[in-house]
Amino acid sequence: MMEFDPEFPIKDVRLFHKNARKGNVPAIEKSLSIHGQYRTVVINKGTHTGRPMEVLAGNHTVKAARNLGWKTVAVNFVDYDEDQATRVVLVDNKLGDDATYDVEILTSVLQDLDDLEGTGYTDEDLDKLLNGLDDGEPADSEHEEQYSNRWELVVECSDEDHQRELYEKFQSEGLTVRVLSL
Numbered sequence: 001m002m003e004f005d006p007e008f009p010i011k012d013v014r015l016f017h018k019n020a021r022k023g024n025v026p027a028i029e030k031s032l033s034i035h036g037q038y039r040t041v042v043i044n045k046g047t048h049t050g051r052p053m054e055v056l057a058g059n060h061t062v063k064a065a066r067n068l069g070w071k072t073v074a075v076n077f078v079d080y081d082e083d084q085a086t087r088v089v090l091v092d093n094k095l096g097d098d099a100t101y102d103v104e105i106l107t108s109v110l111q112d113l114d115d116l117e118g119t120g121y122t123d124e125d126l127d128k129l130l131n132g133l134d135d136g137e138p139a140d141s142e143h144e145e146q147y148s149n150r151w152e153l154v155v156e157c158s159d160e161d162h163q164r165e166l167y168e169k170f171q172s173e174g175l176t177v178r179v180l181s182l
Helices: 025-035 059-067 082-098 103-112 123-130 141-147 160-172
Strands: 003-009 041-044 054-057 072-078
Touching (some): 041 082, 054 059, 054 082, 059 072, 103 123
Parallel strands (some): 041 072
Antiparallel strands (some): 003 072, 041 054
């Protein structure tokens, strides 16, 4: 069972010594300023690694909180050996990379808000979603490479039957097809 401390001194926190992740600290600062800390930082006690109070999840949250002058952060403690600590850092980062979105739901949720302040999304992001330019896939180098030589075509159809006919034809030819309703 994890121990919880809602006000752990930030000066006692050490960032993970080999964190390969490059986070968007200014965006996290903005989120912390607007929402406060809504997710705990996971800290390894370090009994088995020799590195006490090392962050396994939340390194960039700690950086952002420090930049904002925070004195404490909410943490959960674990006590993992080197292998498990490293695996936790890697999986925490990787699972976020692998996530995708249901673009229809995301677009609807964003449109329901009065403004996008504090969401991490911009009006430009919403415009891309509305115009079918964002497919909900992660924007990492693997996907950029996969789609760097991709060409898109928008076809206006006279009715739903025509749309369905073209959709099935293009799909049968091995093309990636998305239906847009404008």
